[in-house]
Amino acid sequence: MKFGILVNEGPFTHQASDSAYRFAAAAIEKGHEVSRVFFYNDGVFNANKLSEPQTDDRNLVALWAELGKANNIDLVVCIAAALRRGIKEEVLQDGFRISGLGQLVEAGIENDRLVVFGD
Amino acid sequence: MEPWEEEEGPEVVKRFMYVNRRAPYGTIYALECLEVVLIAAAFDQDVSVVFVDDGIYQLKKDQDTTGIGMKNFSKTYRALDDYDVEKIYVEKESLEKRGLAEDDLIIPVEVVAADKLREIMAQQDVVISS
Numbered sequence: 001m002k003f004g005i006l007v008n009e010g011p012f013t014h015q016a017s018d019s020a021y022r023f024a025a026a027a028i029e030k031g032h033e034v035s036r037v038f039f040y041n042d043g044v045f046n047a048n049k050l051s052e053p054q055t056d057d058r059n060l061v062a063l064w065a066e067l068g069k070a071n072n073i074d075l076v077v078c079i080a081a082a083l084r085r086g087i088k089e090e091v092l093q094d095g096f097r098i099s100g101l102g103q104l105v106e107a108g109i110e111n112d113r114l115v116v117f118g119d
Numbered sequence: 120m121e122p123w124e125e126e127e128g129p130e131v132v133k134r135f136m137y138v139n140r141r142a143p144y145g146t147i148y149a150l151e152c153l154e155v156v157l158i159a160a161a162f163d164q165d166v167s168v169v170f171v172d173d174g175i176y177q178l179k180k181d182q183d184t185t186g187i188g189m190k191n192f193s194k195t196y197r198a199l200d201d202y203d204v205e206k207i208y209v210e211k212e213s214l215e216k217r218g219l220a221e222d223d224l225i226i227p228v229e230v231v232a233a234d235k236l237r238e239i240m241a242q243q244d245v246v247i248s249s
Contacts, residue, residue, distance in 0.1 A: 008249060041151055041249070080154060101158040108245040109131050109164065116247055 003027055004107030005037045008118030010045035011053075011060035017046050020117035021063055028071050035111055036074040037064070038104045039096075041118070044082040047075070049093040065095035076103045133244035134165045139174035140248060144189050148249040149177045153195060155247065160202035167206035167243075168199065169236065170228070171213045178209070178224040196226050210236055 005024055009016035024034045039046050051061050068075040075096040077087060082098055092098065108114045137156050143149040159166055170178055177193065184191040199207065209228045214220065221230055231239070240246060 006247065040155070041147065081151060101155055102162070104155065105135070105159045105162045105164065108135060108247075109133055109162070114245045114247070118249060 001027075001112045002033045002035055002110075004035060004111035004114040006104060006107070006114060006116045006118075007037060007039050007043040007046060008041040008116065010042040011051065012045075013042070014119050016117040016119060017043065017060055017064075018058075020115075021060060021067065023115065023117070024073070025067060028067075034071065034073050036076060036103070036107045037068070038107055039075070039077045040081050040101075040104065042085070044077045044085055044087045047077045047082075047093050047096040048087055048091050050091050061093050065093050068095045074103075078104070130163070132163065132165055134167070134242060135159060136167045136169060136240060136243040136246045138169045138171065138240075138246060138248040139177055140172045142173040143177040143179075143182070143193065144184065144187060149174070150192055152247075152249045153177075153192065156204060157195075157198065157202060160199075160204050165206075166204050167208060167239070168204060169208045169210070169240075171210040171236070173213075173217075175209055175213050175217065175219065175224075178226060178228065179219070180223055180225050193225055199226065208236060208239065 005020050007017050007020045011017050027034055046060055046064055048061060053059050064075060067073060077096050077098045079098050079100055137152055139149060139152055141148045156168055178196060182191050182193045207228045209230050211230050211232045214230060
C-alpha cells in the first residue's frame with residue numbers, strides 16, 4: 001500500500017511525530033511505500049536543524065532525515081506554517097523541502113491512505 | 120469521441136473531509152485548518168468541512184477578539200461559499216450542548232446528528248482532523 005503521512009506536532013511537546021515516524025518505519029519494513037510526509041502546524045519544527053536534544057534523547061529531526069533519505073520519502077514542510085514559526089531554508093535540515101499546502105492535498109489524492117498524526 | 124474532443128485520463132476525485140474540533144482561539148488549529156480548506160478547494164476534489172465539539176465556536180456570530188490581540192478570522196468562513204465549498208456540517212449534539220442554534224452561526228450550515236455524521240465520515244477517502 002502507498003501511504004502519505006501528515007504530522008501536525010513538533011518533536012517535543014507531543015508524541016505525534018514519534019508515532020508517525022514509527023508508523024512510517026514499520027510500514028516500510030513490511031514492504032509498503034511511504035511516498036510523502038507533510039509537516040504542518042507545529043509539525044514544521046521537525047525540520048529545524050538547529051534543534052539540539054540532549055544526547056541521551058532521540059533526535060527526531062535527524063531520524064526523519066535519515067528515514068527519508070534511505071527510502072526516498074518526500075519530506076515536505078508547509079511554507080505558510082513554517083514562515084510564521086521561523087522555519088526557513090537557512091535552518092532547514094538536509095532532506096526536507098519547503099513547499100505549499102497543495103502538496104498535502106496531492107498526498108491525499110495520490111496515496112492509498114493519508115494517515116494523520118496530531119494531538 | 121469526436122477528433123476535436125480532447126482525450127483525458129480519468130480525473131481522480133476523492134472525498135476530503137476536514138474536521139474542526141477546537142475553539143477558534145487558544146490554539147492555532149482552527150486558523151491553520153481553514154487555510155488548508157481554502158487551498159484544497161482549488162483542487163477540484165469533493166470537499167466537506169465539519170464542526171464538532173468546541174469547533175462549532177469557530178462559526179459563532181459576533182466574535183470580538185480585541186481583548187486577546189488576535190486577528191478575528193471568523194469572517195473568512197464566509198469565503199468558503201466563493202470557493203465552492205458547500206458541504207458544511209455542524210454536529211447537532213455539539214450545538215445543543217453549548218446552548219447554540221443554527222441562527223447563532225455566521226454561515227449557513229447543515230446540522231446533522233452524530234450518527235448521521237458518522238455515516239458521512241465513513242464515506243470519505245481522506246479525513247483530516249484538527
